[in-house]
Amino acid sequence: MPPEVEGTGAVDPFLPYLATIRSMVDLTPDVKLMGLELDDPAIRDSFDYRPGQFAFLSAFGVGEAPFGLTSVAQRREGLEFAVRRVGTVTSALQELEPGDKVGLRGPFGNHFPLEDYRGKNIIIIGGGIGMAPLRPVINTILDRRADYGDMLIINGARSPQDLAFAPEFDTWAQAPRTRLELTVDRGDEGWTGSVDLVPTVVGKLKPSSQNAVAITCGPPIMIRFTLAGLRELGFADHQIVTTLESKMKCGLGKCARCNVGDKYICQDGPVFSFEQISRFVEQF
Amino acid sequence: MSQFMSGEDLRSWLGNLAQERTLIAPIRSDGLVLFGAVSRAEEIALDYDNTLLSPKGHLFPATDTLFTIERREGGIELVPASVEGEAAIFGIRPCDALGLRVLDRPFLAEPADALYQQRRARTALIGLSCHKASPECFCTSLGTGPDDPSNVDILLTGAGEGYIVQAVTERGKALLATAPLVEAEVTPPPAPSPTPVPTEDIAEVARRAFDVPYWARLADRCIHCNLCAYVCPVCYCFDIRDHSYMGRMERMRTWESCQSPGFSRIAGGYEPRDTKGARLRQRFYHKLLYMPEQFGVIGCTGCGRCVTSCPVNIDIREVISEMQRLGASSAS
Amino acid sequence: MAIEYQPRIIGFLCSWCSYAGADMAGTARIAYPPNVRIIRVPCSGRVDPLFVVKCFQQGADGVLVAGCHPGDCHYVEGNYHTRRRFALLRPFLDFLGIERERFRVEWVSASEGRRFSQVVSSFTQELLSLGPREGPAER
């Protein structure tokens, strides 16, 4: 356990747990899947989290950055994070190898309220690295398939090789009452699938809004047009859920970096329905 | 009858205090008055309006090591920073004491910020009432006042040749146990009265004044330096990164300002607040609307530092008055 | 016994002339003091004054920038820029309290192994007589 804060009985919330990298797998040219094991057995056993929650990973000597947990706690296969190379911390993390140490703080934030979605049809719409927080949603639903209605997964990326979770596509596509639609901005020689933007695919497939929830994550521009498309299909704002990205530094509601209106994305989010987001004074 | 201490006795008491704990007090150097650690009472400035920077930096330093990272035999050990010894801040003004009370809201909320919590617990506040109201002061519009004792352990108020001493808390009483106090019949000078600013219902007004062209016009003038946030006793945004030097690694946090251009830019380059107006509005809305909504306190104490130090005179008093006007007119 | 002071010199050497010159000194077995840590750069014009200030901030006792003689630049005019840039930086460093003797710009060609050795020797001697820089660079 991290040491206690002297005289308070509390634990220093900035002090990360130490974790060891167990696996590093290339998902796309710029995304690696990092498998971690927490070093302290007691913390490892008690570390529980839900789809949509995130944690900070430290590359020691460089800094830390927030990442969505992309594994499913109940599967007990270790903690997984999809790390896309975008800055100094992510580059440093990608340089690491199995056996190396990282720091981990978390889990933070709220989660997708999957309990509330029992019996509903689920539409998952993810673009690029935005699939990372959606993957545990899909896998949790697949693990409890009978609890949920039909599932439509729309996954887009810039090119076929940027579809990060390709190794799992067969499992997803073959699951009962599950449909997987892939789309890319630019195809390549081997690509026979759809070449379209994600919002266009949503418009073509016209998923029904009846008894349905749409869960979406991706670049802001994709979200904006997807939202418009879903509204056109009759989805009410409370039926559309997303996870907001922001420049968080602490995850504790202290650094005020992720402040939007009276909300801190790190604590009140990152998962919000568009009904909640539309009540923000300032819209992201 | 009040407890009274002469100016000379105050210096000798402070001198003794500096021997037993870290004493932070106003010091004059190069024409500036800044809080700093003093070892001798003679270093302390007593005749100042207010310090250039607020004392928040002694509880929430501009640069703070959260922990050090040590590599040992292939493994990593994290050594948390520790806070040692007791401290006292002498000469804190009531506005700045209120500022610390406001900072408590985010920093002491669970899970508490460990370093801030320890420093706060170990730092006694010896307040000094204001002898005059500077033109930029508006503390009375924000729930405190020039002789408000409510957020300090001890409050001193200059009167005649010395100071009236109020022990406000138990800690204050303990600190004064060895002080050369006398009972005296002294009347404090009348408290100065700063010019009021219309802060009533400011949160309500703010909700209505959000989408007005005023913010873009105001931002024309703003040069987006971090000055207002750094001089503010309440602004608490920070940045965290690691610092490596000659093999030594530390996780550091430093002050940061919502006015700096990359403040909210996320990985991949998306900037949610991408206009100068949106950034400037964030500063005032965080203080006047979001903090009241979130914590029930206004994120401003009326110290006036941002007013005096803004290079282009973005004056929060004027902004508040404008918001009142704009919020009122868009309601009707 | 106190450890004898040995100045630390950072040497930015242009790849085409001065680095080759240093190499030449090595292959010709011309001795020079081991005080210089060499950083190979494509051209002396690549050396940003920021590199020099950073070296001093991180504790260097002296900084050497060496490149081709004017007129011989592999990139035709890189070293003309070097010359102007550092003609300004040197008095500026001095103004900041970093003695002008601690910073040198020298022209050393690929064939001047001996000259490279002389430059390093005389620079080291000069720094030895100046003594260590005051106080740690980082506080």
Add this chain to the structure above:
Amino acid sequence: MEAIERIRDKARELLESQAVECVIGYERATDNVGARPLFAYEPGEVARFIFDQTCHHNLTRYLRDKKDRTVAVVAKPCDSRAINMLINEKQLERERVFIIGVVCPGMVEVGWSRPSQELQPLCRYCRQHTPVVYDFLAGEPPAEEPEPSPPYPDVAEMEGRSVAERRAFWSQHFERCIRCYACRQACPGCYCTECFVDRLDPLWVGIRIAPGENEMWNTIRAYHLAGRCIDCGSCQQVCPVNIPLMLLNRKLGKEVEELFDFQAGLDAETLPPLVTFKKEEKLEADL
């Protein structure tokens, strides 16, 4: 006619004819003593313009915010040099800015609510009382520009001190820096899309707000203005902790003048010394 009347008339005329989108000038600040920038978009706003010895801000700093608009700006002589510098560096199109030049009486030291008659030190060394470029001039130029001798007494004084004294002087000042970057933000010459101090990779200046990092910041920023600083003093004026930043800029200015016979912004055509060279010149490294 008073200079201020001429500024107001010209501003009104430019706004009414829609020759410009806005006029950037000065108005009285809320302390009723100092000045602050005013962006007038409507003819009705021009009555708020003032011009006196408290109008120290270099308003050309705002021209980059209005890059794609046509604006008018009130420019003192030093500010007018910034316009030349920006045009020279392709940051500004001459056609997009209407320059209302003002003959400068020199600025006084102003603090918040503190009126003063004391001329700013920088203004005592000033060699241009008439703008070097303008479209319209408010005020009568002096018969001849004064030549203070020597032009860099402040720099010379510091040069006269020992290296150890200089080192102590600067570390004491840099120690106070809170890295608010107001100096950079106020400077017309600091317009990099990404400032070296904000770069994370490579990391030139560490996150610590500490003497070593502060020294890096302040000295490299000054060096980046070598041969470009137009001596307006904005950086020093806005510094909350009174770091004598202009002493750094003026040291470089003095060297540039002595070595290359150049002063930044006197015209828009001459290349600043660090982007050009003369093959035949002999500088220190050649001697």
